[in-house]
Amino acid sequence: MNTRSALNAVLRSELARDPRLVLLGENLHTGGSNNSLVCGGLLEAFGPRRVFETPVSENAIVGGALGLALSGTPVVAEIYSADFLFTAGNEIVNDIPKWRFQHGGPARLPLVLRAANGAGAGGAGPEHSQCMERYLHGVPGLAVVTPGGAADAAGLLRTAIRSGRPSVFLEHRRVYDLEEAVPDDPDFAIPFGQAARVRDGEDLLIVAWGGMRALALDAAEALEAAGIDCGVLDLRTVAPLDVDGLLEAAEGARAVLIAEEGPRTGGVGAEIAATLAEQLGTTRPIARVAAADVPHPYDPVLEARLLPDVARIVARAQLLCRPEAATTHR
Amino acid sequence: VDRDGAVALYAAMLRSRTLDDFVEERLAAGDAAPHFHSGTGQEALTVGAALALTARDKLLYTHRGYGQLLARGLPLSALLRDLLCRTGGTNDGFGSVLHVHAPELGLPGREGVFGTRFTIGAGLALAERLAGSEAVVLCFYGEAAGSRGPLYEALNLAVLWALPLVLVAENNGFSVSSRTGSLYPRGRMSAVWRGFGIPVAEVDGNDAEEVWSAVSDAVGHAREGRGPAIVEGLTYRVAPHIPGDREAEYREPWEARGWARRDPLAGLAARLEDRGWLTAEARAELARGLRAEVEEAWRDAVAAPPPGRPELEARLELLR
Numbered sequence: 174m175n176t177r178s179a180l181n182a183v184l185r186s187e188l189a190r191d192p193r194l195v196l197l198g199e200n201l202h203t204g205g206s207n208n209s210l211v212c213g214g215l216l217e218a219f220g221p222r223r224v225f226e227t228p229v230s231e232n233a234i235v236g237g238a239l240g241l242a243l244s245g246t247p248v249v250a251e252i253y254s255a256d257f258l259f260t261a262g263n264e265i266v267n268d269i270p271k272w273r274f275q276h277g278g279p280a281r282l283p284l285v286l287r288a289a290n291g292a293g294a295g296g297a298g299p300e301h302s303q304c305m306e307r308y309l310h311g312v313p314g315l316a317v318v319t320p321g322g323a324a325d326a327a328g329l330l331r332t333a334i335r336s337g338r339p340s341v342f343l344e345h346r347r348v349y350d351l352e353e354a355v356p357d358d359p360d361f362a363i364p365f366g367q368a369a370r371v372r373d374g375e376d377l378l379i380v381a382w383g384g385m386r387a388l389a390l391d392a393a394e395a396l397e398a399a400g401i402d403c404g405v406l407d408l409r410t411v412a413p414l415d416v417d418g419l420l421e422a423a424e425g426a427r428a429v430l431i432a433e434e435g436p437r438t439g440g441v442g443a444e445i446a447a448t449l450a451e452q453l454g455t456t457r458p459i460a461r462v463a464a465a466d467v468p469h470p471y472d473p474v475l476e477a478r479l480l481p482d483v484a485r486i487v488a489r490a491q492l493l494c495r496p497e498a499a500t501t502h503r
Numbered sequence: 504v505d506r507d508g509a510v511a512l513y514a515a516m517l518r519s520r521t522l523d524d525f526v527e528e529r530l531a532a533g534d535a536a537p538h539f540h541s542g543t544g545q546e547a548l549t550v551g552a553a554l555a556l557t558a559r560d561k562l563l564y565t566h567r568g569y570g571q572l573l574a575r576g577l578p579l580s581a582l583l584r585d586l587l588c589r590t591g592g593t594n595d596g597f598g599s600v601l602h603v604h605a606p607e608l609g610l611p612g613r614e615g616v617f618g619t620r621f622t623i624g625a626g627l628a629l630a631e632r633l634a635g636s637e638a639v640v641l642c643f644y645g646e647a648a649g650s651r652g653p654l655y656e657a658l659n660l661a662v663l664w665a666l667p668l669v670l671v672a673e674n675n676g677f678s679v680s681s682r683t684g685s686l687y688p689r690g691r692m693s694a695v696w697r698g699f700g701i702p703v704a705e706v707d708g709n710d711a712e713e714v715w716s717a718v719s720d721a722v723g724h725a726r727e728g729r730g731p732a733i734v735e736g737l738t739y740r741v742a743p744h745i746p747g748d749r750e751a752e753y754r755e756p757w758e759a760r761g762w763a764r765r766d767p768l769a770g771l772a773a774r775l776e777d778r779g780w781l782t783a784e785a786r787a788e789l790a791r792g793l794r795a796e797v798e799e800a801w802r803d804a805v806a807a808p809p810p811g812r813p814e815l816e817a818r819l820e821l822l823r
Contacts (some may be wrong), residue, residue: 222633232657233656236623241627243611243626244611244627268616268619275602277817313822
C-alpha cells in the first residue's frame with residue numbers, strides 16, 4: 174500500500190469509528206488538495222455534515238478547526254500545501270499551541286492540520302516545495318509529525334487524531350507514492366516522540382525524517398558497498414523530539430550525519446546537532462547535509478543542484494568517516 | 504424590554520461600572536492590576552448584548568468591559584483573581600483577565616492576537632450545529648479585530664453554512680489612539696457586510712434597551728438557522744486605552760466629558776425612574792451592595808496566592 178492510500182484508509186476508519194470527527198479542507202469533493210489527493214471518496218462516503226469543503230480561506234479553516242476542537246469536536250483540516258501554513262501562522266503559532274497554557278483547558282484539543290510538504294518531482298517553485306517543519310518544531314505546545322513511509326504515516330496519523338493534542342502533520346510529497354506493508358489493525362498507532370532505528374550500523378549514524386528517510390536508506394546501502402557500516406535513525410516526529418532515542422543511537426556510532434531537505438541555517442538539523450554536542454560532547458564528529466540557503470528555483474535542474482540527494486549524502490558520509498580517503502571529493 | 508429585564512440591565516451595568524471605578528481607585532492608590540481595560544461608558548453595549556443570550560449560548564469577549572463576563576454569571580472573585588494573576592480564578596494566573604476560561608458559563612476564552620475570534624467563533628458555531636444544539640455564538644469585536652482579514656473569511660463561511668454566529672461591533676471611536684474614521688470608510692465597522700445579504704443593524708450603543716432589543720433579534724435570527732447577523736453599537740471610549748496612555752496626544756479633554764453627559768447608566772436610570780420601575784433610593788441601595796461585593800472580592804483576590812510550581816506542572820502536563 175502506498176502512503177496516500179494508507180492515509181486515506183486511516184481517515185476512513187477514524188471517521189467510521191468516531192461519529193464526531195469532522196474533516197475540513199478545500200476541493201474535498203475531488204479528493205482535496207491536488208498536492209495530496211489523500212481525501213478521495215471521503216465526502217461521498219461520509220457526507221457533507223462530516224466532510225466540509227471550504228473556500229480558499231486558511232484563516233477560517235485553521236481558526237474554525239480550533240473552534241471545533243475547543244467544543245470537543247475532533248477535527249482534521251487539510252491545508253493545500255504546507256507552504257500555505259503561514260497564511261494562518263498566527264493561529265498555528267499563537268492561538269492553538271498557547272490556548273491551553275493560558276486558559277487551563279480544555280483537557281483535550283483534538284486538532285490535526287495535514288499538509289503536503291517538501292519537494293516532489295521538482296519544479297514547483299519556491300512557495301510550493303518547502304519543508305515547513307523547520308519553522309514549527311520549536312513552538313511549545315505543538316506536535317510536528319514527519320512520517321517517512323506508509324506504515325508510520327498510518328500509525329502516526331491515528332495517534333494525531335486520537336491523542337487530543339494539536340499537531341501539524343507534514344506529508345512529504347515523495348513519501349506519498351512509497352509502497353510499504355501497513356498493519357490492518359484498526360487501532361494501529363505509533364506514539365509521538367519515538368524515533369525508529371530503521372537500519373543498524375556502527376561506523377556512522379544518519380539522522381533523517383520525512384522525505385529524507387528513503388534517501389538515507391539508499392545512501393546507507395551505497396556506503397555499505399564502500400565499506401562503511403551505516404545506521405539510519407528516523408525521527409518520525411521532529412516535535413516532540415526523541416532525545417533519548419537520538420542519544421542512544423548516536424552513542425552506538427562513531428560519527429553522526431544529519432540529513433535535512435530544508436535550508437541549513439536554523440533548520441531542525443541545527444537543533445539535533447546542538448543537542449548531540451551538548452549531551453555527548455564533541456569527540457564524535459557531527460555533520461549536516463542540507464539545502465543551500467536560497468529559495469527553490471522553478472527550474473528543475475537548478476533545484477536538483479540545491480537539494481540534498483543520495484550522492485551528496487554518500488559523499489558527505491565518506492568525508493566524515495574517512496577524511497584521508499575522501500580528499501578527492503569537493 | 505419589560506420591567507424585570509430593564510432592572511436587570513441596570514443592575515448588571517452598575518456591577519460593571521462599580522468594578523471599573525473600584526479598580527481605578529486601586530490603581531490611583533498604587534496597586535497593580537495588569538491588563539486592566541476600563542469599560543466605563545460602554546456598559547449599555549456590552550451588558551445589553553450579553554444579556555440577550557441564554558445560558559446555553561457562547562460568548563467570545565473582548566478585553567474591554569467586564570460586564571460581558573459578569574453578565575454570564577462569572578463571579579467577581581474569579582474575575583479579580585484573574586485580573587491580579589492569582590490562583591483560584593478561571594485560569595490560575597496563567598492567562599490574566601485577557602484569557603478568562605469558564606466553559607460552563609459559555610465563555611471558552613479569548614485569542615491573544617486580535618482577529619481570530621471570528622473564525623474560532625465560526626468553528627464553535629459549527630460545533631453547536633453538529634451537536635444539534637440551538638445555541639448561538641456571540642462574538643464581540645472592536646476596531647482592531649474588525650480590521651483584520653479573518654473577519655471576512657469567517658463571515659463568508661458563516662453565510663455559506665448558515666452558522667449561528669452573531670457579531671456585535673463595539674464602535675467606541677478608537678483603536679488605541681486612532682480614530683474609527685481613519686480605519687473604516689465613513690467610520691462604520693459593519694456597513695460593508697451588508698453585501699453578504701445578512702441583517703446588519705446599527706444602534707445607539709449607549710441605550711441598553713435598544714441594544715438588548717437589536718441583539719435579541721440578531722440572536723433569534725441565528726438561532727432559527729438563518730445564519731449570521733451583525734449589530735453595530737455606536738458608543739464612546741470615555742476611558743483611555745490603558746490607564747496612563749498619552750491621551751492628550753489624541754483627543755481633547757472636552758470630548759470625553761461631552762460623552763460622559765450621555766452616560767448609559769444615567770440615561771437608563773432616568774428612564775427607570777420615570778417609569779416608576781426603580782427609585783433613586785433603590786439605586787443607591789443597589790450601588791452600596793455592589794460596592795461591598797467588589798471590595799470583598801478584591802480582598803479575596805489580594806489574599807490568593809500567585810501560581811507556583813504545582814500550577815506550572817499542571818499546565819505543562821496539559822501540553823504533553
